[in-house]
Amino acid sequence: MRFAIVLLLVLALACAASSLITQNQTYAWYSQRYSERTAALIMALRLDDAFHSPWFIAITAILCLNLLLCNLLRLPQLIRRTKAETDPQNALRLPGDVSAQGVSDAEGVFQRLRMPKPTPCRTEDGRDALFAARHPVGLWGAWVCHLGILLLILGFGLGQMTQRQYTVYGVPGQIRRVGDTECFLTIDDFRVEKREDGSVAQYTTDITVEDAASAGSKGGSASISVNHPATLCGMKFYQNATGWAAQVDVYKDGAPIQQEVVCAGDYLSVKDKEGLVVLLNAFYPDYVMTPGVGPSTASDQLNNPAYLYSVYYQGQIVGMNALMAGEEVTIDAYTVTFSNPQSYTLIQVKVDRFTPLALVGGLVTLLGLLLALYIQPARLWAIRQEDGLWTLYGQSRKGGALFRERFNEAIEQRSASHASD
Amino acid sequence: MLQIENTLFTIVMLAYFAAMILYFAFIAVKKDAVARVAVGLQIAGFVLHTAALVCRGIGAGRLPLTNQYEFATSFAWGLCLVSLIFVIRFKFPVLGAFAAPVIFLIIGYAAMQSKDVKELMPALRSNWLGFHVSTAIIAYGAFGVSFVLSIIFLLRDRMKASGFLDQHIPDREKLDMISYRSVSLGLLFLTFTIITGAIWAERAWGSYWSWDPKETWSLVTWIVYAIYLHLRLRKGWRGRSAAIFCVVGFICVLFTYLGVNTWLPGVHSYA
Numbered sequence: 126m127r128f129a130i131v132l133l134l135v136l137a138l139a140c141a142a143s144s145l146i147t148q149n150q151t152y153a154w155y156s157q158r159y160s161e162r163t164a165a166l167i168m169a170l171r172l173d174d175a176f177h178s179p180w181f182i183a184i185t186a187i188l189c190l191n192l193l194l195c196n197l198l199r200l201p202q203l204i205r206r207t208k209a210e211t212d213p214q215n216a217l218r219l220p221g222d223v224s225a226q227g228v229s230d231a232e233g234v235f236q237r238l239r240m241p242k243p244t245p246c247r248t249e250d251g252r253d254a255l256f257a258a259r260h261p262v263g264l265w266g267a268w269v270c271h272l273g274i275l276l277l278i279l280g281f282g283l284g285q286m287t288q289r290q291y292t293v294y295g296v297p298g299q300i301r302r303v304g305d306t307e308c309f310l311t312i313d314d315f316r317v318e319k320r321e322d323g324s325v326a327q328y329t330t331d332i333t334v335e336d337a338a339s340a341g342s343k344g345g346s347a348s349i350s351v352n353h354p355a356t357l358c359g360m361k362f363y364q365n366a367t368g369w370a371a372q373v374d375v376y377k378d379g380a381p382i383q384q385e386v387v388c389a390g391d392y393l394s395v396k397d398k399e400g401l402v403v404l405l406n407a408f409y410p411d412y413v414m415t416p417g418v419g420p421s422t423a424s425d426q427l428n429n430p431a432y433l434y435s436v437y438y439q440g441q442i443v444g445m446n447a448l449m450a451g452e453e454v455t456i457d458a459y460t461v462t463f464s465n466p467q468s469y470t471l472i473q474v475k476v477d478r479f480t481p482l483a484l485v486g487g488l489v490t491l492l493g494l495l496l497a498l499y500i501q502p503a504r505l506w507a508i509r510q511e512d513g514l515w516t517l518y519g520q521s522r523k524g525g526a527l528f529r530e531r532f533n534e535a536i537e538q539r540s541a542s543h544a545s546d
Numbered sequence: 547m548l549q550i551e552n553t554l555f556t557i558v559m560l561a562y563f564a565a566m567i568l569y570f571a572f573i574a575v576k577k578d579a580v581a582r583v584a585v586g587l588q589i590a591g592f593v594l595h596t597a598a599l600v601c602r603g604i605g606a607g608r609l610p611l612t613n614q615y616e617f618a619t620s621f622a623w624g625l626c627l628v629s630l631i632f633v634i635r636f637k638f639p640v641l642g643a644f645a646a647p648v649i650f651l652i653i654g655y656a657a658m659q660s661k662d663v664k665e666l667m668p669a670l671r672s673n674w675l676g677f678h679v680s681t682a683i684i685a686y687g688a689f690g691v692s693f694v695l696s697i698i699f700l701l702r703d704r705m706k707a708s709g710f711l712d713q714h715i716p717d718r719e720k721l722d723m724i725s726y727r728s729v730s731l732g733l734l735f736l737t738f739t740i741i742t743g744a745i746w747a748e749r750a751w752g753s754y755w756s757w758d759p760k761e762t763w764s765l766v767t768w769i770v771y772a773i774y775l776h777l778r779l780r781k782g783w784r785g786r787s788a789a790i791f792c793v794v795g796f797i798c799v800l801f802t803y804l805g806v807n808t809w810l811p812g813v814h815s816y817a
C-alpha cells in the first residue's frame with residue numbers, strides 16, 4: 126500500500142511538472158525560452174516529450190505491476206472475506222462495531238436499517254439468533270477499480286505501441302493513397318456549413334474508400350464531419366481540419382505543361398524540369414500587408430486573394446513573393462500562375478485496435494469506484510437473551526460513524542414507537 | 547431570454563450575498579431561526595440560479611456550458627447544489643456559512659467574465675458536451691464542499707468548546723466522514739468527466755487521450771484524491787492529515803479549472 130501511494134505521488138508530480146513544460150519543441154526553442162543550461166537539462170531528461178519518455182513509461186509500468194500483484198495477492202483473501210461476510214457463525218462470535226441491548230423488536234430494527242430479511246440461526250451455545258448481510262459485493266470495489274485501471278493502462282499502452290495514424294488531404298475529385306496501406310480514398314465532396322454571422326457550423330467530407338488489395342470489396346462510402354467519424358476498411362476516418370488550396374498552372378514557353386491543385390504548405394514538382402519545385406507557402410483570401418507585422422488576411426472572404434509562394438531549384442531558393450490574382454511568376458522558360466482558390470479537407474485516419482480495451486477499462490474503473498464508494502457492505506445480527514429480549518450487533522466495514530449513527534437512530538426509533546404503543 | 551437571464555443572475559448574486567451575511571449572523575447571534583432563513587435564502591437563490599441557467603440555455607439555443615462565464619456560473623450552481631444537499635442531509639447549517647463565501651467568490655468571478663453568447667465551433671457541437679461538463683460541475687462542487695468541510699475541521703480544533711459548537715458542528719469523526727463522502731461523490735463524478743471527455747475527444751479529435759494540459763491536470767486531481775482514499779485506509783490518516791490533503795486536492799481542482807486555462811494553452815483553450 127505504501128509503495129502504491131509513493132508511486133501515485135510520483136506519477137502525479139511527473140504529470141504536473143511535465144504539463145508545465147511545453148511539449149515537443151526543439152532544443153533551440155527551449156534555449157530561447159529558458160536558457161542553454163535548462164534546455165540541455167530538458168533534452169537530457171526527455172522532458173520535451175515527457176509522456177513518452179522511458180522514465181515515465183517505467184513509472185507507469187511499475188504501477189501496473191503493483192496493481193497486478195496487489196490484485197493477485199488480495200484475491201484469495203477477498204474471496205474468504207466475502208464468504209465470511211455472509212456467514213452467520215462468523216458474525217455471531219464477534220462483538221460488532223456497535224451494539225444495543227434489551228431490544229424487543231429485533232426484526233423492526235433490521236427493517237429500519239434496510240437490511241434483507243434476517244435468517245434465523247443459533248449461536249454455538251444454542252441461543253436463538255437472527256442474521257442478515259447486505260451488499261457483500263461492495264467489498265470488491267477496490268479490486269474491481271484496480272482491474273479497470275490496469276485494463277485502461279494496458280489498452281492505452283498497447284494502442285500507443287501498435288496504432289497507425291495517417292493524414293490525407295485534398296479537394297473534391299482527388300484520389301489519395303492512405304499512408305502506406307493499399308487503401309485509396311476519393312474525396313467526393315467537401316462542404317463548409319456557415320452560419321449567418323459567417324462562423325463555421327460544420328465541416329463535412331463525403332469520401333469513398335477502396336482497398337486495392339481486396340479488389341474494393343471491403344470499401345465503402347461515408348460522410349464524415351467533426352464529431353462524426355466513420356469506419357471503412359478497418360480504419361477510422363475523422364474530419365480534422367481545413368485550409369486553402371489553389372490551382373497551379375505551369376507553362377513552358379507559353380504552352381501549358383502541367384496543372385495541379387496544391388494545398389497551402391504543399392508543393393508541386395515541375396515534371397519537365399527536374400529539381401524545380403513550386404511551394405505554395407500560404408494563401409490569403411483578403412490580403413493585407415501590415416508593416417512590421419507581415420502578410421495577413423482581413424477576413425475569410427475572397428475579397429483580395431493573394432498567394433505566398435517560394436520557388437526552389439536544386440534545393441536552393443530562387444524566388445519568393447506574394448502573387449495577386451492574375452499575376453504570374455516566370456523562371457527562365459517557365460511561367461507559373463495560381464488561380465481558383467478553394468477549401469481543402471484534412472482527414473485523419475487511425476487504426477487503434479485497443480481503444481475498446483481502454484474503454485472497457487474506464488467503465489470497469491467506474492464500476493469499481495461505484496462499488497467501493499457507494500455500495501456499503503453491512504451486517505446485522507441479534508442474539509436472544511435469557512429475558513427474551515434481543516441484543517443487536519452491527520458491523521459495516523466502510524460505514525464508520527454514519528453507520529453507527531443510523532444504527533443508534535433505528536434503535537431509538539423502535540424504542541420510541543414501542544413506548545407510544 | 548438573455549435579458550431575463552441577466553436580471554436573474556443579478557438577483558442570484560444578491561441572494562447568495564444575503565444568505566452569506568445571514569449565515570455569518572447565525573454564527574454571531576447563535577439563533578437557529580437565522581440559520582433557517584439563511585438556508586431558505588440559499589435555496590431560493592439556487593432555484594433562481596437554475597432558472598437563470600435555463601433562460602441562458604434557451605436564449606443561446608444550447609447547453610450553457612461552453613465558455614468561462616457559463617462554466618463559472620455552473621460551477622457555483624454545482625457547489626450550491628452539493629452544499630445544500632449536505633446542509634439538509636446532515637442538518638449542518640454551519641457548512642452553509644463556510645460554503646456561501648466560496649459560492650459568492652465563484653459567481654463573482656463569473657460576473658467578471660464576458661456574457662456574450664457565441665456560436666459553437668464544430669468540435670463543441672456534440673451531445674457529449676452536456677455529459678462531460680455537467681459531471682465536471684458536480685465533481686468540482688463536491689470537491690468544493692469537501693474543501694469547506696476540511697476548513698471547518700481544521701478550524702474546529704482552534705475553537706473554544708461551547709454548546710453551540712457541539713450542537714451545530716458534527717464531531718471530528720463525523721466531519722471527517724462527511725468530507726470523505728463528499729470526496730467520494732467528487733471522485734466518482736470526476737471519473738465520469740474523464741471518461742465522457744475521452745469518448746468525446748476520440749470522436750472529435752481522433753484521440754481519446756492527448757496529454758493536453760487540461761486532461762493532464764484532471765488526471766493529477768484524480769490521482770491526488772485517489773491517494774487521499776488510499777491514505778484513509780491507513781490508520782492515522784484520518785482527521786487533520788486527511789483534511790489538509792483535501793485542501794491540497796481542491797487547490798489542484800482550482801488549478802485544473804482556472805490555472806490551466808490561464809497559463810497552459812491546449813485544445814481546451816476555449817473552456
